[in-house]
Amino acid sequence: MIVGIETGGTKVVCGAVDEARPRELVDEVRFPTTTPEETIGRINAFVADVEQRGEVRALGVASFGPVNVEPGAARYGYVTGTPKQGWSHTDLLGGIALAARVPTVMLADVGSAAVGEQRWGAGAGLDRVAYATIGTGIGVGLVVGGRLLHGNGYPELGHILVRKHPDDDFEGVCPFHGDCLEGLASGPAVLARWGADASSFSDDVRDARLDVLAFYLAQLAATTSYAVGVQRFVLGGGVMSSPGLLDAVRRRLPQVSGGPGAGHADSLDADDFLVAPGLGGHSGLLGAVVAALDLLER
Numbered sequence: 001m002i003v004g005i006e007t008g009g010t011k012v013v014c015g016a017v018d019e020a021r022p023r024e025l026v027d028e029v030r031f032p033t034t035t036p037e038e039t040i041g042r043i044n045a046f047v048a049d050v051e052q053r054g055e056v057r058a059l060g061v062a063s064f065g066p067v068n069v070e071p072g073a074a075r076y077g078y079v080t081g082t083p084k085q086g087w088s089h090t091d092l093l094g095g096i097a098l099a100a101r102v103p104t105v106m107l108a109d110v111g112s113a114a115v116g117e118q119r120w121g122a123g124a125g126l127d128r129v130a131y132a133t134i135g136t137g138i139g140v141g142l143v144v145g146g147r148l149l150h151g152n153g154y155p156e157l158g159h160i161l162v163r164k165h166p167d168d169d170f171e172g173v174c175p176f177h178g179d180c181l182e183g184l185a186s187g188p189a190v191l192a193r194w195g196a197d198a199s200s201f202s203d204d205v206r207d208a209r210l211d212v213l214a215f216y217l218a219q220l221a222a223t224t225s226y227a228v229g230v231q232r233f234v235l236g237g238g239v240m241s242s243p244g245l246l247d248a249v250r251r252r253l254p255q256v257s258g259g260p261g262a263g264h265a266d267s268l269d270a271d272d273f274l275v276a277p278g279l280g281g282h283s284g285l286l287g288a289v290v291a292a293l294d295l296l297e298r
């Protein structure tokens, strides 16, 4: 058995798979993320339950961030300076008893989702895949050359500086930059600007508002493509569940990427390049499972 754990800012998803059929979750448990003690206790209880039924051979953990993902670092496996109450400088991996007993890998949640989508989801068969979550924050995971490109503090593409939409005079909500991408297009930015979440816009304003968000998200996709030449850009997260937003980003991409000759992004078919997650809500959890399986194959 392989165990995957995804600790999100609001909920934890624990899963287990059989190595013979690794894409199929044989067990899945969800619970809210509360205090570190209680949350880690419930993770350990899940693991104990799985171990009653079979030997666990590897563990993958994907966590909300910021998290230390550099093996060998003194604080490897720690959630570091997070605004989430009570979680700053929590030794998450050290609290999971199984981690001391089997090969274990720790990933940032968005990196794990990129791994899951690249291996089994919307980017399967491709070499360079990005996964972006557009939600409470904006984060991007990158798989390049079949490997996750990550370290402490990067990639941090959610904070790229973007050109402002001509109809948008919102000053942004990022505490560091104001009107960076996250400051303009994250869930809190949508709520602060319009007083409604992106799935609740009324018909008379929806198209105009989605176009503002799409203008920024298309710039993220183009910039990422220019930097590492991703072949597919997967867009997930709560804001993306707004009906029509994915198509709006597709419409904006050719214009934002500048037409022929302006780089990799201009040669892409927007409908093929910009896609929804292929693994639904399981990208992060299955990415943790993939990374754990990879440990055993090394």
Ligand SMILES: [Zn+2]
Pocket: 158, 159, 174, 175, 176, 177, 178, 180, 181, 182, 183
């Ligand atoms: Zn920022």
